[in-house]
Amino acid sequence: MTLGASDAGCDAPDNARRLAPCDGMRQQGAMKTSITWSPGAGLNVVGVERRERAWTVTVDSRQPTFCPGCGSQSKSRHSTYWRTLWDLSAQGAPVIVNARLGRWRCRNQQCDRRIFTERVPSLAAPFARRTARLAGIVRLLGHSAGGRPSERLMRRLGMPVSDTTILAGLRKHARARSESSAVAAVHVAGVDDWAWRKGSNYGTIIVDLEHRVVVDVLADRSAATTASWFRDHPEVEMVSRDRAGLYAEAARQGAPQARQVADRFHLLQNFREIVERQLGGYEAAIRDTRINTSDNHAASPLPERSDRPSDAVAQTRLIRRERQAVRQQVFDEIRCLVPAFAGAG
Numbered sequence: 001m002t003l004g005a006s007d008a009g010c011d012a013p014d015n016a017r018r019l020a021p022c023d024g025m026r027q028q029g030a031m032k033t034s035i036t037w038s039p040g041a042g043l044n045v046v047g048v049e050r051r052e053r054a055w056t057v058t059v060d061s062r063q064p065t066f067c068p069g070c071g072s073q074s075k076s077r078h079s080t081y082w083r084t085l086w087d088l089s090a091q092g093a094p095v096i097v098n099a100r101l102g103r104w105r106c107r108n109q110q111c112d113r114r115i116f117t118e119r120v121p122s123l124a125a126p127f128a129r130r131t132a133r134l135a136g137i138v139r140l141l142g143h144s145a146g147g148r149p150s151e152r153l154m155r156r157l158g159m160p161v162s163d164t165t166i167l168a169g170l171r172k173h174a175r176a177r178s179e180s181s182a183v184a185a186v187h188v189a190g191v192d193d194w195a196w197r198k199g200s201n202y203g204t205i206i207v208d209l210e211h212r213v214v215v216d217v218l219a220d221r222s223a224a225t226t227a228s229w230f231r232d233h234p235e236v237e238m239v240s241r242d243r244a245g246l247y248a249e250a251a252r253q254g255a256p257q258a259r260q261v262a263d264r265f266h267l268l269q270n271f272r273e274i275v276e277r278q279l280g281g282y283e284a285a286i287r288d289t290r291i292n293t294s295d296n297h298a299a300s301p302l303p304e305r306s307d308r309p310s311d312a313v314a315q316t317r318l319i320r321r322e323r324q325a326v327r328q329q330v331f332d333e334i335r336c337l338v339p340a341f342a343g344a345g
Contacts, residue, residue, distance in 0.1 A: 043059040043099065074116075080102050087133070186233055
């Protein structure tokens with residue numbers, strides 16, 4: 001099928017000319033493609049190169065520069081430098097953006113800065129090693145799936161990021177968000193303990209459940225400290241907590257006006273533990289139905305309840321006794337060695 005001259009969009013004397021668009025349209029289309037694909041506003045794509053393991057995109061900046069200290073515009077270039085950033089993948093391969101940016105002189109005599117580097121907020125945050133759009137995806141996956149699952153998924157998508165980096169980015173974003181945003185009134189507070197060091201040192205974390213942000217982290221896990229925090233925030237109307245008595249007492253002392261509710265996580269956790277105890281402690285035979293609609297056969301007798309523990313429960317108890325015996329043996333040996341060390345001292 002051959003396109004006509006009117007279908008091609010420009011006058012063409014022959015079939016070869018009719019099959020190809022005119023030069024003006026080709027240049028215009030290429031220009032639009034470059035501008036649309038640019039990784040940030042005010043950046044021009046200089047070159048794209050496919051290497052062994054990644055794409056390399058070279059860009060430079062032509063946008064006006066302003067001093068981050070005083071905000072005055074500078075037209076005095078000091079030098080240039082290269083900034084390397086990871087970007088979204090293309091065709092399953094990583095993309096590296098090499099941005100050629102400038103160092104500029106601040107001519108404002110009242111400003112403390114003399115030389116500053118060019119910042120491109122549309123491309124990446126200061127000192128960041130990933131573009132803003134890639135950092136947003138990493139943060140979204142980190143919130144949704146956690147560290148290691150996000151690491152495996154990002155590697156499969158051609159954007160390798162370690163789980164440590166993902167979690168560090170989440171903490172940095174939460175800290176910057178809490179510092180930059182104004183302190184809002186907390187009406188629904190979620191309280192729970194968390195480990196500074198698991199098994200050794202615990203603190204208290206307080207979350208604004210309406211905005212889903214961490215409000216404060218207390219140094220210890222005590223009713224007095226938590227009650228003091230509630231007294232400083234009389235606007236609290238509801239406290240979501242676990243079923244322990246520590247935070248219940250703290251809420252009664254510090255926020256008597258608030259309504260206390262059990263959070264969903266601990267309700268489901270307690271329900272699961274109760275079900276496991278009830279179903280795992282004893283094996284009771286399933287009762288047959290007593291309904292008989294077809295004939296007059298007598299209903300089968302109900303089986304007797306068996307109070308014999310199941311094999312799994314018996315095995316668990318045996319393992320627990322063995323562990324207790326080993327710990328007791330180690331304790332007895334240490335007690336026997338204490339007089340010898342005391343005499344040596």
